[in-house]
Amino acid sequence: MTTKALVLGGGLAGTLAARVLSAHFDTVTVVERDRYPQGPQLRRGVPQAQHGHLLMAGGATIIDHLLPGTVDRLLELGAHRIGLPEDTVSLTAYGWVPRFPATGYMITCGRPLIDWVVREHVLRERRITVLEDTTVLGLCGGAGQVTGARVQTAGAPETRLEADLVVNATGRASGLRRWLAELGAPPIAEDIVDTGIAYATRIYRAPRRFPPVVLYADHRVALPGRNGALLPIEDGRWIVTLSGTRGGEPPTDEEGFLDFARNIRHPLISELIAAAEPITPIRGTRSTVNRRLRLDGAADGWPEGLVALGDAVAAFNPVYGHGMSTAARGALALDANLRRLGPGPGLAPAAQRAVVAAVDDAWVLATQQDICYPECRYDVVDPRIVNRGASGRNLMDLVGLAALREPVVSAATIRVNTLSAPLTSLEGADVVAALRRPADRPLLTGPPLTDEERAILAAHG
Ligand SMILES: Cc1cc2nc3c(=O)[nH]c(=O)nc-3n(C[C@H](O)[C@H](O)[C@H](O)COP(=O)(O)OP(=O)(O)OC[C@H]3O[C@@H](n4cnc5c(N)ncnc54)[C@H](O)[C@@H]3O)c2cc1C
Known part of the structure; x- marks a missing residue:
């Protein structure tokens, strides 16, 4: 029997998911509302691509693991690999960051380039087909088992696509909550932290x-x-x-x-x-609010046959640069569960639980800080976030300040902020020992520019 997977939304999360699914299903169909451009160009469905995008090391590493050669291809096409903190001039909440030798990195390039390179690589796989100009209208099946999706290609009547597994990756404005409610599933609440x-x-x-x-x-x-x-x-x-x-x-x-x-x-x-x-x-x-589906009990009552990932599960204030990496973490979580459990019963709730865990660090990093801004509006139950004086926030402030003086702490924050290490690693023995040492390095009073950079600035000022 032919096994089929359906991916709703062919953005970054959707294309990475398609790649993962192609190793476990005979056919993978991606349903995408847009028509893809032929090169690294903007398109209507990903309007955020007009804005600056940082691809953090955590995400780049996963994408390169799923699609070997992607980072090299991006660099070949003009992307920049930025060593952190050495190759940046950066002012954090706590002060200017010394240009300590690089211990991490991020990639800078236009967002359309990332999507294009990933898409080109993924769509080479013969098991994957894309239905462009096709809009997802809803899901098929019932509250306990999703069996496909209702879709409509421009100018054609609505049709139903059946699948053994449906992956929803329709982004920040996803209709997932509505679609599940239409199947009779219990309502899913959302956490919101909105700095405006x-x-x-x-x-x-x-x-x-x-x-x-x-x-x-x-x-x-x-x-x-x-x-x-x-x-x-x-x-x-x-x-x-x-x-x-x-x-x-x-x-x-x-x-x-x-x-x-x-x-x-x-x-x-x-x-x-x-x-x-x-x-x-x-x-x-202004499409920047932190929002996350409250799926903590994802295993209880989550339907078979459906996994959601990317912005459709959690979207963050983009200032932290974590959305694409979290989408990649979601795809990796799906891969790990497919390898562990195979595509049969039990997969979807387990994979969904893993996706929820994979978004947690980025969620905490963004919202613990955002909730401190004046006039931040929120509807959130997580005590780590709502308790503004929580030890987590205090630890982040302590660590953030120490990172400007202590290379060990700087390296630890870079690992966490590039989603290369878990947030809990900030409680590691090396960091704690460094926090206990008296600070002997004064804070910088201005941007840490090299002589060459000062000369460029003088020539342009
Ligand atoms: C202003 C801004 C700046 C950002 N900067 C960064 C950054 O620096 N670093 C970073 O890592 N992240 C950043 N992000 C976040 C990042 O853009 C997202 O996390 C990422 O695009 C999520 O990928 P996705 O595939 O889940 O969603 P998307 O990339 O939004 O893709 C969703 C896809 O689904 C399709 N779709 C939607 N609805 C339907 C439907 N009903 N039927 C068919 N297709 C549908 C869309 O056309 C689109 O192709 C930023 C976001 C914003 C808003």
Whole structure:
């Protein structure tokens, strides 16, 4: 008998899932509402691709494991591998980050490039087919067993696609809760932590090479958080993303954008873009709320035949750069469970539980900090988040400050922030010992620029 898997949504999570499923099912059908562009271009279904995207080491490693050669291919096509913290000029809530030798990395490039390279690789697999221009309308089956999906290709009547396993990867605006309710499943609640953060992004022709500049707000002061990032991407361009929480949103008009850049915690980004040529309009988004399905008891009552992953399960304030890596972690969790259990009964609840566990660190990192911003609105039951004075937050602040002085702590925070090590690793003996040592290195009072970088700045200022 032919075994069939269906993937709803052909974004990053969906294409990675398709790759995983192709090793366990005879056919894998991806249902995608858009028509894919022929190259690394923007498309309607992934509007966030207009904004700066960091691919953290944790996600890059998984993608490279599932699709060997992907990182090399990205670098070949002009992506940058940024050693952390050595190759960045970075201001965290706690101060400027010294350029300690790199202990981790991230990839910077346009988001469409990542999606395209992954898609090209995945769709080479003959078991995988894509139905483009096709919208998922709902699920088939019942509350205890999902058996397929109702879909509609543009201009054609609605049809039903049957499958042994359905993977929902329809992103942040997924209809999953509604679709499950239509099958008679109990309602699924959502956790929400909403800082009201807005993004404004513009792409420039980079006049010179310059390391990424990442300037973060300080969540400990009772002010709206304003951030800025200038990231080198392929084809000699900089993508500049400014963002601000409720009450501190960046304007999307020319003058307001530059003024905002001048008035974040340091004007470095405004100095760099002053003489750079903009090559796109300024684009905004407010699609940034932290939201997570409350699926803690995923094993109890979760239907057979359905697994959800990517933003459809948990989407984060993008400032932390964790969404793509978490999508990759979800695909890896699915792979591990398929290998362990095979595609039969019991798989879906177990895989869903693993996906839920895989999003937890990113969720805690984002929401524990976001809840500190003024006017943050939330509806969340997790005591780790709602108890603002919780030891978890205090530990993060302690560690964040120590990371500016102690290479050991810096390395540990980089591992956690790139989702390369679990959050609990911050409680490791090496970190605790470093936290106990008296701080003998003064904090930096300005951006840690090399002589060459200062000269570039002087030439452009
Ligand atoms: C402004 C912004 C900046 C970000 N920056 C970063 C960053 O720096 N680093 C990072 O790691 N992450 C970042 N993210 C998060 C990242 O974009 C997402 O986590 C990631 O795209 C999730 O992948 P996904 O496949 O789950 O969803 P998506 O990439 O959104 O893909 C969903 C897919 O489903 C399709 N679809 C939706 N509904 C249907 C339907 N009914 N029928 C058929 N198809 C459907 C869509 O067309 C799309 O192809 C950012 C997000 C935003 C909003």
